[in-house]
Amino acid sequence: MTQKIVPVIMAGGRGTRLWPLSRAAAPKQFIQFIGDKTLFQETLQRVSDPALYDAPVVLTNEEFRFLVAEQARELDIDLAAILLEPVARNTAAAVAAAAAIVGKRFDGDTIMHVLGSDYEIVADDTYFDCVRIAAATAAQGKLVTFGIQPTEPATGYGYIEGGEQLPSGARVVARFIEKPPLNKAEDMVATGGFYWNSGMFMFSVSCLLDELRTHAPETIRAADEAVEKAKTDLDFIRLDKAAFSAAPNISIDYAIMEKTSNAAVVPSPFKWSDLGSWDSVWKSGSRDEYGNVAAGNTTVVNTKNSLIMTHGVHLAVQGMDDIAVIASEDAVYVGRLQDSQDVGNLVKMLASAPKTSQLTETHPTSYRPWGGYTSVLNGDRFQVKRIFVTPGKKLSLQKHHHRSEHWIVVKGxxxxxxxxxxxMLRENESVYIPLGEIHRLANPGKIMLELIEVQTGSYLGEDDIIRIVDEFGRS
Known part of the structure; x- marks a missing residue:
């Protein structure tokens, strides 16, 4: 196959099932779990072969736009476009908007590979064989989905029944099946020919648009108008809010895949997990001789079949079995692995209480287009932050009405x-910024700039920033 595939990566979901590491404003695709890359970065790497793929299109929202750009930059991967969804409208409208963009830049025969950024995949030869089968099938006018070979009678996934085999090696989709009860899942796995619905698709732009016009005309109308009225902002394409909001809130599965007569499934025996619970993270991890998966600063004694992860404090776990112990910078979760599907209910309880609601929304570390900051300590009329600035970047020229700041450079x-x-300030040098004074911080060096900021004043909120000049269009 000589035609390149355009990847369309969905990276806008807000998730809390892997709390406390994932939050509403920091979903699992942007978090490092085990290893040195996030799930989003691993997704980018899977579509980085220039012999197979063109540059990816990423769909996300306003809140995550700089996370997307920064995590792609860390891997030195160029993106074709970052589309910003102004409101959440599930996957049908998002994919339709991406198709309109891809169709304009290429042509209707272009093959799109739609994939999420929040699941784990082992991208081995088996995986890429399935990708090539899907591409060949899509080039023949089919709308292709990837059906994962079940390893257990899971009840948390939808299933696809495969029909007759096509010349490409794919199979006609006989039917889609909603998430089943355990007894039906056991029957399907025992019978064979049934697959987990992975949420990954491949189709040509023209075939997708034809099916949307037939089965989801309101969706394609709204998406076309949202693209037509879109505005370019730095590296981002902002879809028109009024037009996009008119699209039905519906998934690509319901909009067309379950209605079309052209659906095909590629039986996919590669390793795949949606990492929808701490139990699935444990199953995907590399377990020691006692069945434990540990990551970060941990000490594990007389413990088995457990998941111990930390992004902050040192965790010491003793005498446990079937336990998840997860620590972020500001919260710790402890529970049985078998109960980890219920973390969402716990998060709802935390979100409903004023004292704990913030723990479900944001991390102590926040990312900005220039780098980011971590909250270290908060008190009455003061707070301490660690600020990091990417080489060549600078913050806005700004001032504050209610606070003064002290900066101490620790690196760069x-x-x-x-x-x-x-x-110019170098390591171990400091400076004082009086209340109301216009000021700016920049990193002219070749390495990351890190400094400690001590704020003092009557009000320390992030909205006490008056931007005078800003290269990111926020003034």
């Missing part, structure tokens, strides 16, 4: 503007 070189004065 800082270019500091205070009023009319510009000075």
């Amino acid at each position: 070189t800082a270019e500091v503007t205070i009023g009319e004065n510009v000075q």
Whole structure:
């Protein structure tokens, strides 16, 4: 096959099932679980072969736009476009908008590979064989889905029944099946020919648009108008809010895949997990001789069949079995692995209480287009932050009405503007920014700039920032 495939990566979901590491504003696709890359970055790497793929299109929302850009930059992977969904409308409208963009840049015969960014896949030869079978099938006018070979009678996934085999090696879709009860799942796995619905698709732009016009005309009308009225902002394409909001809130499965007569499934025996619970993270991890999966600073004694992960404090676990112990910078979850599907209910309880609601929304670490910051300590009229600035980036020229700031450089070189004065600060040097003074921080160096910021004042909220000049269009 010589025609390249355009990947369309869905990266906008808000998730809390893997709390406390995932939050509403920091979903699992952008979090490092086990290893040195996030699930989103692993997805980017799977579509990075220039012999097979063109540059990817990423669909996300306003809140995650800089996370997407920064995590792609860390891998030195160029993106064809970052589409910003103004409101959540499930996958049908998002995929339709992506198809409109891809069709304009290429042509109707272009093959799109639609995939999520929040599941784990072992991208071995078996995986890429399935990708090539799907591409060949899509080139023949089929709308293709990847059906994962079941390893157990899971009840958390929808299933696909395969029909007659096609010349490409794919099979006609006989029917889609909703998430089944355990006895039906056991029967399907025992019978064979049934697959988990992975949520990955492949089809040509023209075939997809034809099916949308037939089965989901309101969706394609809204998506076309949202693209037509879209605005470019830095590296982002902002879909028109009014037009996109008119699209039905419906998945691509319900919109066309379950209605079309052209659906095909590629039986896919590669390793796949949607990492929908701590139990699935444990199953996907590399277990030691006692069945434990541990990541981060941990000490594990007389414990078996457990998951121990930390992004902050050192975890010492003793005498446990079938336990998940997960620590972020500001919260710890402890529960039985077999009960980890119920974490969502726990998060709802936390979100409903004013004292704990923030724990479900944001992490202590927040990312910005220039780098980010981590909240270290908060008190009455003061707070301490660790600020990190990417080489070559600078914050907005700004001032504050209610706080003063002290900056101490701990790594790298800082270019500091205070009023009319510009000075360079190196490691172990510090500076004071008085209340109301116009100031700016920049990293002119080749390495990450890190500094400690101590804020003091009557109000320390992030909305006390008056931006005067900003290269990211926020002034």
